[in-house]
Amino acid sequence: MPVAGIDVGSLSTEVVILHEGKIAAAVMLPTGANSRTAANRAMEQALSQSGFTLDALENVVATGYGRVSVPFAHAKVTEITCHGRGAHFLDPEVRTVIDIGGQDSKVICLNKQGKVVDFLMNDKCAAGTGRFLEVMCQALEVGLADFSRLALITVEAVPISSMCTVFAESEVISLIADGYPREKIIRGIIASIVERTEAMAGRIGVVEKVMMTGGVAKNRGVVEALQDALGVRIALPEDPQLVGALGAALLAQDGQQGRTTMSL
Numbered sequence: 001m002p003v004a005g006i007d008v009g010s011l012s013t014e015v016v017i018l019h020e021g022k023i024a025a026a027v028m029l030p031t032g033a034n035s036r037t038a039a040n041r042a043m044e045q046a047l048s049q050s051g052f053t054l055d056a057l058e059n060v061v062a063t064g065y066g067r068v069s070v071p072f073a074h075a076k077v078t079e080i081t082c083h084g085r086g087a088h089f090l091d092p093e094v095r096t097v098i099d100i101g102g103q104d105s106k107v108i109c110l111n112k113q114g115k116v117v118d119f120l121m122n123d124k125c126a127a128g129t130g131r132f133l134e135v136m137c138q139a140l141e142v143g144l145a146d147f148s149r150l151a152l153i154t155v156e157a158v159p160i161s162s163m164c165t166v167f168a169e170s171e172v173i174s175l176i177a178d179g180y181p182r183e184k185i186i187r188g189i190i191a192s193i194v195e196r197t198e199a200m201a202g203r204i205g206v207v208e209k210v211m212m213t214g215g216v217a218k219n220r221g222v223v224e225a226l227q228d229a230l231g232v233r234i235a236l237p238e239d240p241q242l243v244g245a246l247g248a249a250l251l252a253q254d255g256q257q258g259r260t261t262m263s264l
């Protein structure tokens with residue numbers, strides 16, 4: 001019987017439908033202002049992609065900050081558990097997962113069995129998250145793709161000293177006005193996000209193999225700088241933004257097979 005996982009994040013909503021151990025549908029949409037609408041829309045698209053009806057889904061697990069607003073979910077599980085489950089499924093050798101999404105960042109430690117043994121999360125401020133990068137892109141008038149591309153031009157960074165997104169944004173605007181090249185400002189922005197992640201990773205201890213999940217893993221500039229800072233190679237899934245929903249779908253499958261879905 002088919003099962004589904006849905007991850008309603010602050011910026012993006014994903015649905016994965018699994019059937020007979022294979023991905024029957026995978027959908028990603030912006031969450032927008034209403035998480036419930038996003039959840040319904042993403043599920044409708046995934047159902048039409050897979051050809052199943054909602055009633056045919058044996059088990060649906062919801063995750064992400066908007067998991068409480070998913071009307072059709074049978075169970076709700078934290079993102080920590082889902083990203084851990086998804087990463088372990090994609091590569092059982094992964095012991096550390098770094099998830100940087102739109103509004104928070106996490107470092108998750110897994111044991112050999114893929115069970116979450118420890119984690120640290122920064123959900124107190126936007127700095128160090130995807131939202132921070134988006135605000136900076138707006139200030140620099142570049143898209144996310146150009147931001148990643150420009151980051152690879154130089155390793156020289158103009159340091160950004162403000163710790164807060166709002167102040168960092170005005171700092172970046174001043175640096176642009178002062179004529180600093182955009183690529184060096186971008187390296188400074190990346191250095192600030194990497195510093196925060198490195199501090200969190202240092203507190204919990206990084207054990208290889210390391211995998212990065214969440215949308216910021218699509219930013220090559222951030223991934224490469226983080227690899228250098230941590231001194232490890234970072235494995236990237238085919239689509240890092242889908243890992244939470246994939247993990248939720250796998251937990252739905254576990255539940256269907258009579259095992260209890262974990263909840264942290």
Ligand SMILES: Nc1ncnc2c1ncn2[C@@H]1O[C@H](COP(=O)(O)OP(=O)(O)OP(=O)(O)O)[C@@H](O)[C@H]1O
Nearest residue numbers: 009010011012101102103104130131214215216218
């Ligand atoms: N193509 C891309 N290139 C570079 N960065 C990207 C790309 N797509 C998304 N991102 C980054 O990913 C971030 C969103 O990540 P994600 O979709 O994992 O967040 P979320 O799950 O909605 O948020 P959260 O888990 O914090 O609630 C964006 O803010 C952006 O910085």
Ligand SMILES: [Mg+2]
Nearest residue numbers: 009101214244
């Ligand atoms: Mg997320």
